[in-house]
Amino acid sequence: MLDRLRGDIASGTLDETGVDLTLNGLPEAIDRELRRALGYSLRPVINATGVILHTNLGRAPLADFALDHVREAASTYSNLEFDVASGERGKRDVHVDRLFQKLIETAAQDGIQPRPHTTSTIVVNNNAAAVLIALNTLGEGGEVIVSRGELVEIGGSFRIPDVMGKSGAVLREVGTTNRTRISDYERAINERTRLLLRVHRSNFAIVGFTEQPSLAELVALGRERGIPVMEDLGSGALFDLRAVGVNSEPGPIESLREGVDVVTYSGDKLLGGPQAGIISGRRELVARIRSNPLFRALRVDKLTYAALEATLLAYIKQNHDSIPSLRMMRVPVEQIECRARAVIAQVGGSLTLEVIEGESLIGGGSAPGATLATKLLAVSSESSSAGLIAERLRTFDPPVIARVEDGRVLLDLRTVFPEQDEAIVRALRTIPA
Numbered sequence: 001m002l003d004r005l006r007g008d009i010a011s012g013t014l015d016e017t018g019v020d021l022t023l024n025g026l027p028e029a030i031d032r033e034l035r036r037a038l039g040y041s042l043r044p045v046i047n048a049t050g051v052i053l054h055t056n057l058g059r060a061p062l063a064d065f066a067l068d069h070v071r072e073a074a075s076t077y078s079n080l081e082f083d084v085a086s087g088e089r090g091k092r093d094v095h096v097d098r099l100f101q102k103l104i105e106t107a108a109q110d111g112i113q114p115r116p117h118t119t120s121t122i123v124v125n126n127n128a129a130a131v132l133i134a135l136n137t138l139g140e141g142g143e144v145i146v147s148r149g150e151l152v153e154i155g156g157s158f159r160i161p162d163v164m165g166k167s168g169a170v171l172r173e174v175g176t177t178n179r180t181r182i183s184d185y186e187r188a189i190n191e192r193t194r195l196l197l198r199v200h201r202s203n204f205a206i207v208g209f210t211e212q213p214s215l216a217e218l219v220a221l222g223r224e225r226g227i228p229v230m231e232d233l234g235s236g237a238l239f240d241l242r243a244v245g246v247n248s249e250p251g252p253i254e255s256l257r258e259g260v261d262v263v264t265y266s267g268d269k270l271l272g273g274p275q276a277g278i279i280s281g282r283r284e285l286v287a288r289i290r291s292n293p294l295f296r297a298l299r300v301d302k303l304t305y306a307a308l309e310a311t312l313l314a315y316i317k318q319n320h321d322s323i324p325s326l327r328m329m330r331v332p333v334e335q336i337e338c339r340a341r342a343v344i345a346q347v348g349g350s351l352t353l354e355v356i357e358g359e360s361l362i363g364g365g366s367a368p369g370a371t372l373a374t375k376l377l378a379v380s381s382e383s384s385s386a387g388l389i390a391e392r393l394r395t396f397d398p399p400v401i402a403r404v405e406d407g408r409v410l411l412d413l414r415t416v417f418p419e420q421d422e423a424i425v426r427a428l429r430t431i432p433a
């Protein structure tokens with residue numbers, strides 16, 4: 001700070017009063033600079049966007065008990081790869097494989113058997129890694145058939161044709177953008193075909209004159225020709241989204257029940273856990289993927305296993321509301337409205353605040369139509385533009401991230417933890433009317 005001040009004096013940028021002012025402010029300036037330099041860069045923000053699984057804001061927030069388990073498992077030694085009973089080397093997979101198996105088995109009790117005893121699950125760094133290692137294991141040196149309507153780009157340079165290239169498998173496109181029939185797959189099968197791939201349209205929809213074979217048709221074709229079927233689900237909900245009024249999201253359990261051989265999905269999307277890529281499917285295929293040398297490069301650490309194990313246990317105990325992102329999906333609109341009105345009452349002042357109808361987005365690779373009715377807190381002011389208000393909210397500590405639409409700032413309390421409402425009030429109070 002002194003160097004900077006000397007520089008400013010030497011270059012004549014500061015006059016005498018300027019020097020005095022700067023000198024007086026020096027202790028605070030040093031304090032601020034030290035706090036900034038020694039503070040964390042990765043820090044909490046308040047997500048008032050209404051996008052529940054917001055990739056830029058870290059996707060699924062973890063439940064407290066998941067964090068407790070992370071702390072417990074990671075602050076000391078653990079049995080990560082050690083079989084305590086035999087005293088011998090164990091496998092890190094066992095900690096979550098048993099729970100996935102249980103979830104798949106439990107689901108089987110209310111329907112057709114999805115071959116629970118032959119299904120197993122492994123975990124890698126994220127779903128992109130899961131797709132890569134699965135394609136490399138099952139498709140390398142051969143052809144993988146995909147519909148032209150499913151050549152998805154997820155964002156951040158994850159594009160199915162590119163991942164396919166890196167996996168060493170040859171992409172065999174079939175059908176057209178809007179219509180692909182089972183006969184298209186049938187005709188494309190040859191002696192080099194290794195896999196039939198279905199990719200979830202995670203961030204777009206094809207509407208109008210469209211056709212896509214059902215999973216059952218793909219599975220039947222795969223069986224007939226002895227070719228495995230893999231589905232990249234992207235999100236992979238372990239609970240029935242129809243309970244919150246969202247229809248179109250397929251889950252890994254449903255897909256396995258349909259007879260799909262291997263499914264890949266994310267840990268931190270609809271599942272509500274830590275970042276991870278999960279591969280569930282027929283035991284012998286999953287075992288082949290597990291023995292790929294890439295697994296060692298893509299595997300996850302004890303922190304992830306701990307957070308994932310805790311999250312899965314909440315599903316097994318049917319304790320869905322203990323998982324923050326699921327709780328946010330299930331919170332009643334009346335409750336959101338009530339909180340918004342309470343915030344308005346507390347802010348006071350002369351900002352224009354009103355409650356309006358709106359939609360929250362599930363996000364995180366669920367279909368673009370996966371929305372939930374909500375009530376939004378709309379903010380506007382005589383003196384500041386919406387952009388300026390949003391900026392002001394972002395400079396609050398913790399930063400409040402909102403949406404700007406039609407010249408208004410919109411806050412959706414669905415994705416705000418109730419204990420953060422008070423911070424929203426304080427943040428709004430900093431905005432000039």
Ligand SMILES: *Cc1c(COP(=O)(O)O)cnc(C)c1O
Binds near residue numbers: 266
């Ligand atoms: C999100 C998504 C991915 C990538 O998953 P990450 O966990 O972000 O790596 C891959 N495929 C589909 C269909 C997705 O929706």
